[in-house]
Amino acid sequence: MALAYLADRCVSYAKATVPSADHTIRIAPISLEIAPGKVIKTTGYNGTVPGPLLRLHEGKPAVINVINESGYLNLVHWHGLIIPSQQDGSAEEGSQAIPPGGSLRYAFTPGPTGTRWYHSHAMAMTDLTRSTYSGEFGFLVVEPTHDPGRYDREVTLAAHHWEGHWVSMQDIRKGPPPDNGLEAMYRSATLGERMLGHGEPIRVRQGERVLFRLLNASGSMGISLALSGHRFTVIALDGNPVPTPMTVDAVELDVAERADVIVEMNNPGVWVFGSTDEDDRNMGMGVIIEYADRGGDPQWVAPPKAPWNYTAFGRTSPAAMPDEVIDLKFEKIPGGRGRYNRWTINGKSWPDTNPLFTVHRGKRYRLVMNNNSGDTHPVHLHRHSFEITKIGNKATSGVMKDTISLPRYSAAEVDFVADNPGNTLFHCHHQDHMDEGFAGLIIYG
Known part of the structure; x- marks a missing residue:
């Protein structure tokens, strides 16, 4: 009240x-x-x-x-x-x-x-x-109040999956173990406004430096994106400049994650910018990049396979020491065939997770997160940014985000400063996982 x-x-x-x-x-x-x-x-x-x-x-x-x-x-x-x-x-x-x-x-x-x-x-x-x-x-x-102007033009591209339907994974003989409950699957996808090959191409000129602001706006599916014949220089993750910009062949974005990438338009032709997953591209996740005065069928060239790791964009120096360490364990209670799963944080589901923990203004908190499940979780912290301090056993610092992807059976650590008083939601950004209990409130004392 x-x-x-x-x-x-x-x-x-x-x-x-x-x-x-x-x-x-x-x-x-x-x-x-x-x-x-x-x-x-x-x-x-x-x-x-x-x-x-x-x-x-x-x-x-x-x-x-x-x-x-x-x-x-x-x-x-x-x-x-x-x-x-x-x-x-x-x-x-x-x-x-x-x-x-x-x-x-x-x-x-x-x-x-x-x-x-x-x-x-x-x-x-x-x-x-x-x-x-x-x-x-x-x-x-x-x-920003001051813009360094490191690019010639800007393009925003949001990925989304459409025509969702519930399936029991054991009925299609793929995915998690047979005791798993219902999962959302999709029949179509877009990168931008329309399916691959059905919208206007993005027209570019040779020599341009294009800033692509990329967003995964899907309800529950992670993606990997590549632009055939080109590479991405990652300059920001979740909107925050990275300490170590890196050039990569593909960008992985879990649900709610963003990446700002610069592409040097130095390979004239007609190319596919789309999902590295063939099933996703066949569902429509992609857009055509067309150089001026070039024509023909769009070309797709699969990028080399390489692991995606946040630590590549960070520093090797250690992060500041926290004032307090909070352990968080994520687990699934399988719903079984035809029923919905439940998710727990430290053994409890929303709303019984509340309060998840209490913080005090100005203190630095380290969240030690263990994903003890066979599902990936994009974990989001509202109203704060956090610093990634460890992925698996590898320490890092300097990468600031608001959402972090925890692959199946993995661990990560992030630090945040309690500098924005008020109730703060912590949850998995997969819509079904959040609705099935993967959420909790952090409160200020």
């Missing part, structure tokens, strides 16, 4: 003191044609998928009016922003939900700079047309 009261007061204050919104987002059903004759009935922002690119400015207060015509209780989460919990767009933290037909004004000062995004934070449960399974997502870029 107290949190709802605070959220109501915060929203009322914003409405009373700010005369107009900088942006308006309308959540409503749309028919999305991702290929000729293939129309997806989904929900989008302002009639498009992705929604409009929001450009906010570092340190300049912003007001965004959201109108909910989705037909269900909804919220918009401002992913990667360090803002008050009442404005964060998570009901678990006390943010106000928007009823069908209602509206809500979010008011906050955006930061940090870089590639952020916004998306629904509603529960979906068994409905594979809602929340992050739907088209409710868009890029949000926080512009």
Whole structure:
């Protein structure tokens, strides 16, 4: 009751003191044609998928009016922003939900700079047309006060899977053990607005330096992306500049992760920019890159296989020592054939996980995370950035993120400073895993 009261007061204050919104987002059903004759009935922002690119400015207060015509209780989460919990767009933290037909004004000062995004934070449960399974997502870029201008142009590309359906993995004889419960599978995919080969190509000129802002906006599937005939120089992960920019053949992004990459356009032709997984490309995950004055069929050349590891972008020097170490263990309670799984953090599922642990302002906390399951988890911390300090047995420092992918049966450690008071949600960004209990609140003491 107290949190709802605070959220109501915060929203009322914003409405009373700010005369107009900088942006308006309308959540409503749309028919999305991702290929000729293939129309997806989904929900989008302002009639498009992705929604409009929001450009906010570092340190300049912003007001965004959201109108909910989705037909269900909804919220918009401002992913990667360090803002008050009442404005964060998570009901678990006390943010106000928007009823069908209602509206809500979010008011906050955006930061940090870089590639952020916004998306629904509603529960979906068994409905594979809602929340992050739907088209409710868009890029949000926080512009710095000073821009070094290291590129000639910018392209935003969001990956998404469509036409989800539930399957029992044992029925298709692949995936986790036979006692596993239902999992979401998909029939089509996009990188950008349409399926591979069915949208306008991205036209480039030889010699251009192109910044690609890449986002995995899928509900529950990790991806690997490559641009045939070219390499990526990774300059930022989750919007945060990396200490050691590296040139790679492919970029791996778990759900909710972003990567900023520079591509030198130095190999004229017509190329496929798409998933390194053939099944994903066949479902449509890709886009054509076409050089000026070049034609012909687009070419796909598989990149060399190489492991993806966050430590390649970090420093070898040790991170600062934490004030406290928190152990977190992630496990699955299999639902069995035709039923849904449950997920636990230290043996408990949401809401019994609360509070997950208590922090004190200004202290540095190290989360020692062990994924004791056969599933991969993109773990997201709301309203804070964290520093990766260990992957497996390899120590590192300097890579700042808000989401980290933990492959099956793996371990990682991250540090964050408790510098943004308020309830803070910690969860797996696979929609089904979160809905099945993989979440907990960190509270400030």
